[in-house]
Amino acid sequence: MPELPEVETIRRGLEEHARGRRVAAVEVRHPAVIAGSVEKFVGEVKGRTLQAFERKGKALAVTLAASDGATPLYLLLRLGMTGQFVVASSSAPLLPHTHVRLVLDGGREELRFRDPRRFGRLRCCTRAELDSILGRLGPDAQQIGATQFLATLRARRGAIKNWLMNQQFLAGLGNIYADEALFAARIHPLTPAGQLSMPAARRLYRAMQGLLARAVELQGTSFRDYVDIEGRAGNFLPRLRVYQRSGEPCRRCGTQIRRLLVAGRSSHFCPRCQPRPRRVARMRGPRKAAVVAAGV
DNA sequence: GCAAGCCTGACC
DNA sequence: GGTCAGGCTTGC
Secondary structure (H helix, E strand, O other), X not given: OOOHHHHHHHHHHHHHHHOOOEEEEEEEOOHHXXXXXXXXXXXXXXXXXEEEEEEEOOEEEEEEEOOOOOOOEEEEEEOOOOOEEEEEEOOOOOOOOEEEEEEEOOOOEEXXXXXXXXXXXXXXXXXXXXXXXXXXXOOEOOOOOHHHHHHHHHOOOOEHHHHHHOOOOOEOOOHHHHHHHHHHHOOOOOOEHHHOOHHHHHHHHXXXXXXXXXXXXXXXXXXXXXXXXXXXXXXOHHHOOOOOOOOOEOOOOOOEOEEEEEOOEEEEEOOOOOOOOOOOOOOOHHHOXXXXXXXX
């Protein structure tokens, strides 16, 4: 699942392989992955030059320069759950679920968007539209300062796990890195965000920063589908401590990792290293998280 | 049936 | 306005 480290790896790969190259042709093989009109998308992207690559959270925006010096447009990429963006030889066979091809100048290479689940989206937009979309995201998880992190955390009621994954507050973490950050900080996923002690909140901030930096260095986690721009898997998988390890021993204390449902999303944690907070937030009605599986 | 990002909409 | 359930999607 592409989260911040994976998207950053793709951004760097695009800088290396696609910067300054012109889009000679666009083929949309599955219209559902294009936000808005496909005809408009093709017309706007074709002929423009891939100039700059910026990232906020899991969103990747490519500046599309016009050859006549007209105002640039922006290609916004969201990879969803299983999205892949790779550079390929145009003669290489198309893998199934290849939904969009951007043929690069010369026609020998192309960028391909693949996405079996089709949760990902490509959108061509103006700077104003891009700013509006990125503006709905909270600060990037690698950019946010400790002060802002601590301040926004304090005002929240819900579980810290939800807060970490809510892109409105903090952009970039998905299930993998949220679980891993909580483990590294020794915080139970159901701890109400606003009830974290100051030392715990600081631990979480530091754990998150260290985790993201290391994961970017190792080119991300390939749990299932993720590959970088050259089709290579990331190297962070062996560093995972809790994600999808329920039933296996905690690498720190040997206790079995457990799985909880928090707002419908699975959360993996070590019950010993991440003890339940003493004061649990009052949860109304059916909002209680249920232990769905201990072990296996 | 479960996985998960993201959007919509309902609820309080 | 904050919070969360539901739905989309398909390979395992």
